[in-house]
Amino acid sequence: MTSNAGTETVFPLTDLFIRQVTRADLPALEWDGEYWKFREVFADLFNRSLGGNVLLWIVVSPGGDVIGQAFVTLRSGDRDAADGKNRAYVFSFRVKEKWRNRGVGSKLMKFIECDLRQRGFRYVTLNVAKDNPGALRLYRSMGYEIIDSCPGLWSYRDPDGIIHHVTEPSWRMLKSLSGKES
Numbered sequence: 596m597t598s599n600a601g602t603e604t605v606f607p608l609t610d611l612f613i614r615q616v617t618r619a620d621l622p623a624l625e626w627d628g629e630y631w632k633f634r635e636v637f638a639d640l641f642n643r644s645l646g647g648n649v650l651l652w653i654v655v656s657p658g659g660d661v662i663g664q665a666f667v668t669l670r671s672g673d674r675d676a677a678d679g680k681n682r683a684y685v686f687s688f689r690v691k692e693k694w695r696n697r698g699v700g701s702k703l704m705k706f707i708e709c710d711l712r713q714r715g716f717r718y719v720t721l722n723v724a725k726d727n728p729g730a731l732r733l734y735r736s737m738g739y740e741i742i743d744s745c746p747g748l749w750s751y752r753d754p755d756g757i758i759h760h761v762t763e764p765s766w767r768m769l770k771s772l773s774g775k776e777s
């Protein structure tokens with residue numbers, strides 16, 4: 596680990612650890628309050644992960660901080676997204692702001708693609724909001740292609756019991772895992 600001008604700690608990507616979420620990690624997924632609103636969503640996803648249809652990946656710094664995450668649905672009602680055999684769907688991909696643009700996100704996506712290959716999956720799908728050109732550029736550089744347009748309607752209940760309806764027009768992207776690794 597090295598120090599950068601004495602203001603922040605930096606370390607090589609090889610020092611990062613990627614592992615699945617345990618129950619003890621659930622509070623850390625709220626990112627110091629920023630994602631408090633998704634507490635029930637995370638708890639629900641964690642319970643589904645115990646059944647094996649969802650994989651919850653986190654990137655952990657050498658100091659033990661959760662600095663990034665990406666979740667994967669192996670099987671869902673939307674078979675074009677995830678059919679349990681050939682297609683898996685990546686969502687909730689994010690890296691904490693101060694760790695962005697250093698390759699953490701790409702490392703996590705490559706890890707997930709490698710894991711899915713080993714599980715026998717042939718395609719990765721994901722949705723990216725149409726107003727998120729940075730993420731779209733990253734996915735394109737990793738070999739993902741737009742295959743559809745989605746209205747992006749979904750809802751969640753926050754810990755106060757308030758239902759939030761989200762409209763996030765998105766592109767559906769797809770990558771074949773059979774080509775060369777990127």
Ligand SMILES: CC(C)(COP(=O)(O)OP(=O)(O)OC[C@H]1O[C@@H](n2cnc3c(N)ncnc32)[C@H](O)[C@@H]1OP(=O)(O)O)[C@@H](O)C(=O)NCCC(=O)NCCS
Nearest residue numbers: 688689690695696697698699700701722723724730732733
């Ligand atoms: C999208 C997101 C997860 C990417 O994570 P990240 O860790 O910044 O990703 P990377 O560092 O691997 O790549 C980002 C850029 O940094 C560049 N980069 C990678 N390693 C780098 C390095 N060592 N030095 C400088 N730049 C680097 C990449 O080439 C990429 O360039 P681009 O913007 O031209 O595509 C992150 O920006 C994020 O959390 N955004 C908010 C949430 C979000 O939008 N999620 C996507 C939902 S679909």
